[in-house]
Amino acid sequence: MDLFNFKKPEHFFVTGEPMIYMADVLIVLTMLGIVFVLTYYKKWRWLWDEWLTTVDHKKIGIMYLISAVLMLFRGGVDAVLMRTQLALPNLKFLNAQHYNEIFTTHGTIMIIFMAMPFIFGLMNIAVPLQIGARDVAFPALNALSFWLFAAGALLFNISFVIGGSPDAGWTSYTPLAGNELDPGPGENYYLLGLQISGIGTLMSGINFLVTILKMRAPGMKLMKMPMFTWSTLITSIIIIFAFPVLTVALALLTMDRLFGAHFFTIAGDGMPMLWANLFWIWGHPEVYIVILPAFGIFSEVISTFARKRLFGYSAMVYSMVAISALSFVVWVHHFFTMGSGPWINSLFSITTMLISIPTGVKIFNWLFTLYKGRIRFTTPMLWTLAFIPTFLVGGITGVMLASAPADYQYHNSYFLISHFHYTLIGGTVFACFAGLIYWWPKMFGFKLNERLGKWSFWIFIIGFNLCFIPMYLIGLKGMPRRIYTYPAGLGWGTWNMIETIGAYLMGIGFAIFVYCIIYSIRHGERDTTGDPWDGRTLEWSTSSPAPEYNFARIPQVNEIDAFWYRKRNKAMKVEESKPLKPIHMPNKTGLPVILSIFMFIAGFGFVFEWHLIGIIGLLGVLGCLAWRSLHEDKGFYIPVDIIQQTEAKWKKVSARGKSITS
Amino acid sequence: MANPSQVDTSKPLEYQSEDGKLKILGIWAFLGAEIVLFATLFATYLSLHGQTAGGPTSQDLFEVKEFMIETILLLTSSFTCGLAVMEMRKGSKKGYLCWMLVTLLLGLGFLVMEINEFATYVSEGAGLSRSAFLSAFFALVGTHGAHVTLGIGWVLLVLYQVYKQGFTPVTARKAFITGLYWHFLDVVWIFIFTAVYLLGMVS
Numbered sequence: 061m062d063l064f065n066f067k068k069p070e071h072f073f074v075t076g077e078p079m080i081y082m083a084d085v086l087i088v089l090t091m092l093g094i095v096f097v098l099t100y101y102k103k104w105r106w107l108w109d110e111w112l113t114t115v116d117h118k119k120i121g122i123m124y125l126i127s128a129v130l131m132l133f134r135g136g137v138d139a140v141l142m143r144t145q146l147a148l149p150n151l152k153f154l155n156a157q158h159y160n161e162i163f164t165t166h167g168t169i170m171i172i173f174m175a176m177p178f179i180f181g182l183m184n185i186a187v188p189l190q191i192g193a194r195d196v197a198f199p200a201l202n203a204l205s206f207w208l209f210a211a212g213a214l215l216f217n218i219s220f221v222i223g224g225s226p227d228a229g230w231t232s233y234t235p236l237a238g239n240e241l242d243p244g245p246g247e248n249y250y251l252l253g254l255q256i257s258g259i260g261t262l263m264s265g266i267n268f269l270v271t272i273l274k275m276r277a278p279g280m281k282l283m284k285m286p287m288f289t290w291s292t293l294i295t296s297i298i299i300i301f302a303f304p305v306l307t308v309a310l311a312l313l314t315m316d317r318l319f320g321a322h323f324f325t326i327a328g329d330g331m332p333m334l335w336a337n338l339f340w341i342w343g344h345p346e347v348y349i350v351i352l353p354a355f356g357i358f359s360e361v362i363s364t365f366a367r368k369r370l371f372g373y374s375a376m377v378y379s380m381v382a383i384s385a386l387s388f389v390v391w392v393h394h395f396f397t398m399g400s401g402p403w404i405n406s407l408f409s410i411t412t413m414l415i416s417i418p419t420g421v422k423i424f425n426w427l428f429t430l431y432k433g434r435i436r437f438t439t440p441m442l443w444t445l446a447f448i449p450t451f452l453v454g455g456i457t458g459v460m461l462a463s464a465p466a467d468y469q470y471h472n473s474y475f476l477i478s479h480f481h482y483t484l485i486g487g488t489v490f491a492c493f494a495g496l497i498y499w500w501p502k503m504f505g506f507k508l509n510e511r512l513g514k515w516s517f518w519i520f521i522i523g524f525n526l527c528f529i530p531m532y533l534i535g536l537k538g539m540p541r542r543i544y545t546y547p548a549g550l551g552w553g554t555w556n557m558i559e560t561i562g563a564y565l566m567g568i569g570f571a572i573f574v575y576c577i578i579y580s581i582r583h584g585e586r587d588t589t590g591d592p593w594d595g596r597t598l599e600w601s602t603s604s605p606a607p608e609y610n611f612a613r614i615p616q617v618n619e620i621d622a623f624w625y626r627k628r629n630k631a632m633k634v635e636e637s638k639p640l641k642p643i644h645m646p647n648k649t650g651l652p653v654i655l656s657i658f659m660f661i662a663g664f665g666f667v668f669e670w671h672l673i674g675i676i677g678l679l680g681v682l683g684c685l686a687w688r689s690l691h692e693d694k695g696f697y698i699p700v701d702i703i704q705q706t707e708a709k710w711k712k713v714s715a716r717g718k719s720i721t722s
Numbered sequence: 723m724a725n726p727s728q729v730d731t732s733k734p735l736e737y738q739s740e741d742g743k744l745k746i747l748g749i750w751a752f753l754g755a756e757i758v759l760f761a762t763l764f765a766t767y768l769s770l771h772g773q774t775a776g777g778p779t780s781q782d783l784f785e786v787k788e789f790m791i792e793t794i795l796l797l798t799s800s801f802t803c804g805l806a807v808m809e810m811r812k813g814s815k816k817g818y819l820c821w822m823l824v825t826l827l828l829g830l831g832f833l834v835m836e837i838n839e840f841a842t843y844v845s846e847g848a849g850l851s852r853s854a855f856l857s858a859f860f861a862l863v864g865t866h867g868a869h870v871t872l873g874i875g876w877v878l879l880v881l882y883q884v885y886k887q888g889f890t891p892v893t894a895r896k897a898f899i900t901g902l903y904w905h906f907l908d909v910v911w912i913f914i915f916t917a918v919y920l921l922g923m924v925s
Binding site: 198262265273300302321323325341 | 743744745747748751752754755756758759762763766769770773774775850851852853854855856857858860861875876879880883892896
């Protein structure tokens with residue numbers, strides 16, 4: 061290890077691909093555009109004060125969601141490029157290396173930098189409001205979680221123009237991802253980008269655990285919490301137990317690559333399969349980290365739009381607990397074919413199949429909630445109704461894959477690809493759309509246009525099935541994953557073309573969704589009441605968007621679906637007669653941004669093995685931590701008259717809104 | 723964020739504010755995560771223990787005297803740390819500061835011995851890149867050592883604040899939390915002592 065080595069790799073800026081040059085130009089133009097707009101409209105101060113230094117969970121949630129939608133775009137472009145290359149046999153649109161890079165970044169970005177921030181964004185928006193709290197337990201730490209995620213995501217994403225993208229798959233299996241077979245900065249980007257954002261995720265897990273356990277409104281027993289809050293609590297526990305495994309796995313592979321250690325190498329008696337085990341001990345719980353909150357969102361949406369209390373509330377909770385426990389004991393099913401032997405494979409087959417039981421319980425509970433409900437077919441409800449059959453297909457093919465002997469046939473084929481896209485898109489992505497549209501009025505004070513939303517839903521859903529149903533078929537016909545082209549005459553051509561058409565339709569569906577947002581900013585129906593969907597949980601009891609302090613008076617909870625209960629029992633009036641008190645709030649702080657910049661510098665230094673820069677970055681991080689320890693935030697009080705003004709303004713608008721509608 | 727200035731005087735100082743309660747629960751959750759982190763490193767070490775690539779084995783390297791002294795230093799530091807927190811509960815700033823300084827000195831002694839141990843191995847040609855066994859050894863024991871190093875820096879910051887401000891719900895909470903962290907490092911060392919050193923001498 062040479063501290064003063066600043067060797068520049070041969071291709072510091074990636075060259076040779078016209079698409080990359082186009083991306084370079086676009087990146088520079090976008091950045092110039094942003095700088096110009098901010099300067100021209102004198103918005104730098106606003107950006108710093110209102111967003112970069114905020115510790116408000118609602119704003120942090122919005123920043124998570126913006127990042128997630130951007131990453132959905134990036135990951136989606138990767139997907140469309142792959143589908144274009146595979147549309148016909150023997151195409152030369154992408155070469156093998158470029159294809160490898162794109163499937164790697166597609167997978168990594170979609171899981172780590174799209175699904176995770178999407179889920180965290182919605183948790184940030186909804187959970188404190190659902191439990192009647194004024195913020196999360198550690199607001200500054202929450203901001204730090206977001207900025208570390210942003211630093212990791214940025215580091216990972218610049219790889220395709222500076223230094224080269226990782227190309228060993230999102231699972232980064234060794235020895236392929238080791239130094240011998242894959243030198244250069246690409247894999248380092250993967251390791252450090254995930255490491256930095258992973259630390260942020262762990263902090264979020266701790267933050268939400270403490271928030272939910274300690275900050276619920278009086279009367280809200282655990283078994284009276286909204287289902288999305290329950291799913292967040294269980295997810296937080298999974299995060300706390302799973303993410304340190306990723307931290308270690310990434311650190312060990314980084315040591316292999318940067319400092320010549322021998323954990324996963326063939327030389328030096330290392331064990332390449334150790335990586336696969338560690339990766340999936342984290343990786344399988346990780347897929348439940350993104351699916352359980354999705355289940356929570358669907359539960360909220362179904363209950364709201366079927367206008368019924370969720371069927372089998374406690375069964376829903378216990379099945380999530382069972383899923384979270386089982387998620388830690390199934391990891392070997394990702395590599396049945398790697399020779400663990402029949403005993404071990406059988407055991408993991410059984411644990412994997414067991415997961416279908418609590419999941420089945422949940423599916424039936426959703427169906428029974430719908431049964432005899434007065435269903436409203438809003439856009440969030442459409443996404444939710446589409447989820448049930450889609451996830452069922454994904455789940456049942458999962459049980460097929462769980463059978464170890466049969467898996468020898470399915471393994472690494474397009475059958476598997478289709479299976480996990482049916483669960484991850486049909487579960488998580490549908491939930492992200494449903495949740496985003498559902499909580500949109502609470503974030504911004506207006507609804508998204510329903511007509512455009514439904515167009516985007518139908519086009520996306522048709523595209524999705526066109527894209528992935530054929531993958532089951534060609535998977536069974538033997539098409540393996542991760543090949544950049546295939547010869548004609550195998551009977552795969554037509555199906556691949558249909559898949560590509562489906563992928564483009566999904567892209568169009570996404571574009572319509574983005575247009576729907578832009579359209580609704582100007583023309584969306586304003587939400588003056590704070591309760592646009594006739595909601596059931598506490599987030600709908602405050603104004604839209606919610607005031608900085610969330611609730612002027614902390615609500616008293618007596619029932620599941622507390623707000624619904626209150627509306628039916630006219631308990632609102634009693635609460636409003638209670639006197640207002642000054643509200644204590646945390647101060648904003650620039651520290652999370654600054655710390656994350658140092659973390660980014662450290663990551664960038666280690667990616668290129670410029671250790672001095674890496675160490676300077678880490679010292680900066682330590683300095684920030686020490687500064688924070690010496691500067692305790694005492695917070696501030698919002699005085700009663702300000703609260704009264706804010707509340708009166710909402711009440712006035714709300715009353716006007718009611719007189720217009722009635 | 724809970725209000726740090728609202729206090730309930732029937733509880734120990736560190737639990738008096740809502741903020742203190744939240745942060746103490748947060749640190750317990752963090753220690754839970756740390757347990758998983760070390761468990762992963764232990765699993766890695768135990769998988770790779772025999773993978774010496776013809777290089778030195780644990781029996782060739784470990785010296786009973788060395789690691790026994792390290793162990794005694796760290797275990798004693800945990801004891802003095804416990805005494806310090808008891809002094810804090812009694813409200814004795816001086817008692818806390820004195821016992822914590824003893825704790826830090828013992829920790830520093832442990833650290834010096836460990837660095838010396840690592841340097842000896844490296845000079846004998848048994849460095850990180852010699853074999854998978856040694857990579858895993860340095861990763862596990864080194865991560866613990868890095869935790870002790872960070873812990874010393876952290877405790878120093880807290881000592882400075884207690885020295886300046888005396889015991890308030892905020893400083894008492896910080897003192898209590900650093901105490902928990904220090905005991906945790908001690909618990910991890912007991913496992914390292916058993917799974918790395920004792921097991922390394924017999925097999």
